[in-house]
Amino acid sequence: MSDYPKPPFPEQTQDPPGSFVPMQPRPDHGETTWVGAGRLQGRVALITGADSGIGRAVAIAFAREGADIALCFLNETGDAADTANLIEDEGQSCVKIPADLSDPDECRRVVQEVVKTWGRIDILVNNAAHQTVCESFEDLTGEEWDKTFAVNIDAVFHLSQAAVPHMEAGSSIINTASINADKPNPTLLAYATTKGAIQNFTSGLAQLLAERGIRVNCVAPGPVWTPLIPSSMSGEKVAKFGQDSPMKRPAQPVELASAYVMLAEPMSSYVSGATIAVTGGAPML
Numbered sequence: 616m617s618d619y620p621k622p623p624f625p626e627q628t629q630d631p632p633g634s635f636v637p638m639q640p641r642p643d644h645g646e647t648t649w650v651g652a653g654r655l656q657g658r659v660a661l662i663t664g665a666d667s668g669i670g671r672a673v674a675i676a677f678a679r680e681g682a683d684i685a686l687c688f689l690n691e692t693g694d695a696a697d698t699a700n701l702i703e704d705e706g707q708s709c710v711k712i713p714a715d716l717s718d719p720d721e722c723r724r725v726v727q728e729v730v731k732t733w734g735r736i737d738i739l740v741n742n743a744a745h746q747t748v749c750e751s752f753e754d755l756t757g758e759e760w761d762k763t764f765a766v767n768i769d770a771v772f773h774l775s776q777a778a779v780p781h782m783e784a785g786s787s788i789i790n791t792a793s794i795n796a797d798k799p800n801p802t803l804l805a806y807a808t809t810k811g812a813i814q815n816f817t818s819g820l821a822q823l824l825a826e827r828g829i830r831v832n833c834v835a836p837g838p839v840w841t842p843l844i845p846s847s848m849s850g851e852k853v854a855k856f857g858q859d860s861p862m863k864r865p866a867q868p869v870e871l872a873s874a875y876v877m878l879a880e881p882m883s884s885y886v887s888g889a890t891i892a893v894t895g896g897a898p899m900l
Contacts, residue, residue, distance in 0.1 A: 619867050619870075621857075621863055622864065623858075624853060625639045626850030626853060627850055628846070630846060632843070635667045638842065642667075642840050642868050644668075644675055646675065649675055651680040655876070655880060656680070656681030656682075657682075658677075658681070658682040659733045659737045659738070660685065660736075660737065660740065660879070661725070661736050661738070662674050662685070662687065663741055664687070665698065665740075666686060666688035666698050669742055669791060669839060669841060669872075670686075670743070671694070671868065672872045673875045673876075674686060674701075676875065678705045680876055682707065684702050684707060684709050686699060686711050687713075687714055687725050688714075689715060695711050695713075716766055716773075716774070717765035717766050722770050726774060726777035735782070736782055736786070738788075739789070744766065744767050744791065744806070745763050746803055746806035747805070748848055748849070749804065755804055764805070764808075767806065768812045768813055771790055779829065783828070784829065785884070786828070786830070787831075787883075789832055789834065789879060790831070792813045792814045793810035796810040797899040817890070830883070830886065831887055832888065832891065834891045834893060835890050835893065836894070837895050838857040838860055838866065839870075840856070841868060861897055862895040870893065874891045
């Protein structure tokens with residue numbers, strides 16, 4: 616849409632993990648625009664990083680397509696409560712699961728809570744992410760490197776491995792990669808490296824699970840206007856965020872939701888091992 620906001624934006628920063636509420640302009644997650652068509656009727660979806668950003672947009676879309684939703688997020692905030700209310704307003708069941716996914720035991724606990732509630736998982740969306748900007752290689756500490764890997768790729772492994780025994784043929788795993796998987800931003804070295812790993816993990820796992828009828832795909836966004844941006848970048852960078860993309864702006868979270876719905880719905884039964892680029896025209900290798 617041509618009327619989505621373009622930079623320059625007001626300079627703004629937040630403490631991580633951030634919230635969409637104080638962002639200027641407020642991100643569009645599809646609250647008033649996504650119209651469902653029953654494409655996920657009766658499905659159970661676990662979405663990580665689901666309180667805001669892409670995860671919130673996917674949760675809203677999935678609920679309006681008929682899915683029950685388990686929202687997993689780092690801290691209990693107003694963002695999570697608001698997202699849960701929107702899901703329940705659609706008549707869908709929702710459970711909120713705060714968890715630190717850098718802990719493998721927490722990953723397994725999250726899956727068990729979903730299974731305890733519904734007895735199965737039909738869709739797993741591995742979307743939670745951590746990033747920090749480091750202008751020089753020396754600024755990137757070992758602790759930051761380890762945390763980025765723990766949240767961004769290790770959790771994808773642990774959640775997927777815990778979920779697969781509770782997934783039947785026709786189920787779907789969707790991982791959030793990034794344009795950084797192919798075109799790494801040097802100031803996001805740890806983040807970009809994990810996104811490349813997610814893309815490879817997706818391709819390999821899709822082959823391992825194909826005979827079981829479980830599909831595995833990933834979405835590779837370009838710049839997206841989410842709380843991850845003001846909570847990990849300087850105000851000056853935030854003000855210019857997305858201006859170098861072909862569309863001269865970042866995506867709004869709702870603009871990613873259709874890719875996740877497509878990958879989750881049963882009609883996409885032959886789509887597995889794919890990377891869906893949602894980059895506003897920027898090419899991936």
